[in-house]
Amino acid sequence: MSLVLQGIRLSYPDGDQRRTVLDDVSLTVEPGELAAVTGPSGSGKSSLLAVAGLLLRQDAGRVLLGGTDATDLKPAQRTTMRRERIGFVFQQANLLPSLTATDQLLAAAHLAGRRPDSARERAAELLGELGLAEVAGQRPHQLSGGQRQRVGIARALMNEPAVLLVDEPTSALDRTRGQAVIDLLAEVTRRRAVATVLVSHDLASLAAVDRVLDLRDGVLSELVSGQRR
């Protein structure tokens, strides 16, 4: 199931006027494809992710998730769609301090109403797959930055999303660990056939992505295409 953004416009109030942050942005990401969006600070990368993730309602344009038009959905329906079709990986993992690595994943499953036994099984499988089996019972403050980010990725994949939205996942990591996280994202994108949009300012670590797009002054343009294939 693909992610399609069509003619997205978004502006924010700026004094007496409005500042355009996304100007007629269109983007299609197919299942199994990892698209990276780069651009300078304040170029609208996070806003693009927020619109795609149904956290922010655009002024104009359409958002289609797996063929479903999410443009006119009510807030509760947008919440449901986030829960069932979208996985978020945040800048600093954003794990809940009171939960162990396993519980981070089970919390996502609990929100989606999954049965506890099958959820526990899937959590163990995902943590094992991402090399986190040894730290399954540890809380965020007991994990390294790279482990935290991998737990964040596992949490995002827990409910088998169609779309993975990744916000600056390497900003809190050194180059080696950052590269490892991008490679892992590329791998899970391909293996689990999710449509992944990755926002990053770090062009050097994007060798493993399929496409690189540049967002500048609200305008999105293709920088590199078919990189991995």
Add this chain to the structure above:
Amino acid sequence: MFIALRDLRFARGRFALMGAVVALITLLVVLLAGLTSGLARESVSGVRDLPATTAFAFGTPAAGQQLNVADSRVDADQVRRWAGQHGVAEANPLGIAPARLRIGGQEVAVTAFGAEPGSGIAPPSLADGRIVASTALTDKYRDGRAELGGLSYSVTPAATAVSFSHTPVVWLPLADWRKLDAARGGYASVIALNADSGADLAAGDAAARTVTKSGSAALSAVGSYQAENGSLTLIQVLLFAVSALVIGAFFTVWTVQRAPDLAVLKAIGASNGYLVRDALTQAIVVLLAGGIAGAGVATGLGVLAAQAVPFQVDVTTTLVPLALMVAVGVLGAAIAVRRITSVDAINALGAAR
């Protein structure tokens, strides 16, 4: 409850502190409730627990005066008029006056209740030459004889430790009570009415020139009761308000501290309803744990205190205050956790955390 219970375990120090505050407030509330009820029993149980009585008809107070049992006087004509009222099954004259009882070689302050022997309100064993005394007296003085108003009586114990104005009640025949209260004159103090719901009490008052009150309004005519009960109830109400504010303040701070986590949960699909229910579960767990601990300790202390001071331990002084504590605490928490709905999921993006 998934996250709520794990948060409780993770931040157990903070929640234990809050639970301790709830326990201490509940302890105070339950102790006060027991004391209020105990004092009320000593103050008005003589009239509150009167059989065959639904209301009291008082003599009309003088202009500018409030209704007061001590000042009320009714005459035989008023009793006769009430007895003839439609819907009134019984109209029994009742005399109430402070007195000194000589029993067991001691002089004891009592409240003398005068009633017609054999009437609906009189203890069954009341008869000429015999008084019926509160068990608070008969348990202590077992002579079987006493003097009241210069007359000698045989003493029979009442069914319970019945009191009025913090003195034990002694029932005596109404004719003897009139002699005891001769200085004030009058036939009786009030008329104890046993009326059905269809009785026109206003018409009865107009015909008999009385003022009829039932329930708590009638008890308010007992001077000491109104003052005591009013003050102690006010303290309890203030404690409930403090409890709601403290719980509300705690959960306000807790919610503000959790705002970044709440944004993440909302971003990954948690609804406002889910998060509010989760937070309220935490509040209920803290309130129940603290409340039950506080009420338990207070009940134990109350049982000990009841041997020395007027203190009543029953459902209304233990479980009811506990339930009220939990209810007002949940209300305070509910107001506090409403701000969960204003947390924006978009804050989960970027480097806001």
